[in-house]
Amino acid sequence: xxxxxxxxxxxxxxxxxxxxxxxxxxxxxxxxxxxxLELAAHYIVNVANSLPxxxxxxxxxx
Amino acid sequence: xxxxxxxxxxxxxxxxRSGQLAPTDYANALLDRIDSHEPDLQAWVTIDxxxxxxxARQREQEPSQGLMAGVPxxxxxIFYTAGMKTTACSRIYADFVPEYDATCVTRLKEAxxxxxxxxxxxxxATSDPSPSRNxxxxxxxxxxxxSGSSVAVASGMCPAALGSQTGGSTCRPAAYNGIVGLKPTxxxxxxxxxxxxxxxxxxVGILVRTVTDAAILLQAMAGYDANDPGSAEEPVxxxxxxxxxxxxxxxxxxxxxxxxxxxxxxxxxxxxxAAAAQLAQAGAVVEELDLPDSFTTASDVQRIxxxxxxxxxxxxxxxxRADEYGPRLRANIEMGLLIPSVTYLQAQRLRxxxxxxxxALAERxxxxxxxxxxxxxxxxxxxxxxxxxxAPWTSAGLPTVVIPSGLSESGLPLGIQFAAxxxxxxxxxxxxxxCEQALGLDMRPPAYA
Numbered sequence: 001x002x003x004x005x006x007x008x009x010x011x012x013x014x015x016x017x018x019x020x021x022x023x024x025x026x027x028x029x030x031x032x033x034x035x036x037l038e039l040a041a042h043y044i045v046n047v048a049n050s051l052p053x054x055x056x057x058x059x060x061x062x
Numbered sequence: 063x064x065x066x067x068x069x070x071x072x073x074x075x076x077x078x079r080s081g082q083l084a085p086t087d088y089a090n091a092l093l094d095r096i097d098s099h100e101p102d103l104q105a106w107v108t109i110d111x112x113x114x115x116x117x118a119r120q121r122e123q124e125p126s127q128g129l130m131a132g133v134p135x136x137x138x139x140i141f142y143t144a145g146m147k148t149t150a151c152s153r154i155y156a157d158f159v160p161e162y163d164a165t166c167v168t169r170l171k172e173a174x175x176x177x178x179x180x181x182x183x184x185x186x187a188t189s190d191p192s193p194s195r196n197x198x199x200x201x202x203x204x205x206x207x208x209s210g211s212s213v214a215v216a217s218g219m220c221p222a223a224l225g226s227q228t229g230g231s232t233c234r235p236a237a238y239n240g241i242v243g244l245k246p247t248x249x250x251x252x253x254x255x256x257x258x259x260x261x262x263x264x265x266v267g268i269l270v271r272t273v274t275d276a277a278i279l280l281q282a283m284a285g286y287d288a289n290d291p292g293s294a295e296e297p298v299x300x301x302x303x304x305x306x307x308x309x310x311x312x313x314x315x316x317x318x319x320x321x322x323x324x325x326x327x328x329x330x331x332x333x334x335x336a337a338a339a340q341l342a343q344a345g346a347v348v349e350e351l352d353l354p355d356s357f358t359t360a361s362d363v364q365r366i367x368x369x370x371x372x373x374x375x376x377x378x379x380x381x382x383r384a385d386e387y388g389p390r391l392r393a394n395i396e397m398g399l400l401i402p403s404v405t406y407l408q409a410q411r412l413r414x415x416x417x418x419x420x421x422a423l424a425e426r427x428x429x430x431x432x433x434x435x436x437x438x439x440x441x442x443x444x445x446x447x448x449x450x451x452x453a454p455w456t457s458a459g460l461p462t463v464v465i466p467s468g469l470s471e472s473g474l475p476l477g478i479q480f481a482a483x484x485x486x487x488x489x490x491x492x493x494x495x496x497c498e499q500a501l502g503l504d505m506r507p508p509a510y511a
Contacts, residue, residue, distance in 0.1 A: 020400055033393065040397045043362045044405050050359045051408060058410030059417065060262050061249070061292040 066091035078132035085132030109179035128174030136223035142255035164255025173282035182210030190388030205235030206446030225267035230449025232267025237434035240475030248459030249294030252287030260371035308492025311345035354419035373398025434477030
């Protein structure tokens with residue numbers, strides 16, 4: 001059984017990341033670290049759009 | 063008689079065992095070599111000359127018949143050494159003196175090795191560049207994070223050194239410095255007493271000048287350790303026998319389409335194809351294989367897992383001492399703190415599927431073959447280069463080995479990388495050794511030959 005691919009957008013993810021980062025490290029953070037936040041959002045969206053098979057458990061110690 | 067600093071681990075240990083080479087003479091030769099080249103290359107954090115000579119004398123008084131009898135080895139400065147600073151080249155661990163040796167250090171000593179010193183790493187084995195210089199061209203990065211270890215081996219300061227790999231930190235600098243790098247299967251060598259980057263990715267790496275030497279160090283250190291939760295209970299074969307058993311022309315799977323060739327420079331693509339053709343002409347069976355679909359997210363998965371686990375390890379220090387971290391490591395930790403827990407777990411699940419798919423691919427041949435890096439070492443001391451060709455294998459936990467395969471037009475080393483299924487290091491090293499002999503190269507940096 002395969003999971004349904006979620007509908008998660010890069011823009012929404014980036015906005016959410018930006019809000020969290022500014023809450024942690026102040027309002028200037030997102031302007032200084034835009035590349036970092038975009039990269040993180042990119043990773044999150046790619047993983048969310050490639051979900052594993054339902055039966056797959058996490059790897060951890062291989 | 064060749065100069066002592068040119069000896070391989072295999073030859074040096076044999077000469078020590080047969081009484082042709084005194085460990086103190088050998089250690090002194092390497093210490094002199096370090097004195098000569100350290101100002102140029104900056105490979106070492108700590109060298110305790112008196113301790114090295116004292117250990118060498120002890121080896122002479124109680125002759126070791128071990129695999130590494132009287133052979134000095136460098137350690138990346140993340141391996142715990144009892145009574146000797148282990149700084150991880152960081153301000154956070156600047157004064158840390160462990161009370162015990164890492165398990166792999168203990169095992170090296172039991173095999174007769176002498177600890178030569180602690181080699182420079184990038185800060186906490188991540189990506190802020192270290193001051194180490196590439197002996198092939200000091201204006202180019204030596205790579206990282208095992209920068210000092212790789213430079214020391216390439217320039218003849220020691221015949222072997224330990225590194226580690228969480229992304230590409232052993233096999234990439236091996237390629238940039240024209241030496242052999244082995245990243246064993248995850249869990250094959252204990253990480254107990256090794257400063258972590260990411261618990262579920264970290265692997266002890268081996269940096270040497272021949273494939274046989276990689277097998278010797280692997281033999282000395284491999285095996286279960288109850289102190290390491292990631293340690294594998296897999297039986298440890300005799301890797302030198304295994305190399306002998308796999309000494310015929312190998313069956314190689316060339317990963318020519320997609321990820322590896324798409325990311326390589328034209329020069330690297332042509333070089334890898336030429337190397338594959340040379341190996342085929344020498345008798346190897348070379349077939350082209352396609353990567354599984356799960357490869358598309360492999361690098362993203364690796365970055366997510368690494369950054370989240372790195373953030374978890376550093377959180378205690380980072381809350382109050384963030385300013386003491388280098389900018390790249392700081393950014394990695396901050397990213398790790400922002401990644402949702404569900405994303406981390408999905409990455410771990412995807413990784414399990416990826417490992418399954420890559421294992422199935424690797425089992426079709428003796429070894430998968432690809433370029434070691436997308437390009438030779440960049441002319442930029444503000445980077446450690448691109449780990450894209452190592453990170454997927456580290457994520458999957460599969461063993462890889464890099465061997466030098468020639469020079470670029472700019473005179474820098476190029477390498478090829480082999481990968482095999484989990485715990486198939488014997489077959490992997492057998493194939494790599496056959497290829498090493500078929501290519502027949504003797505690569506040494508001209509200024510440090």
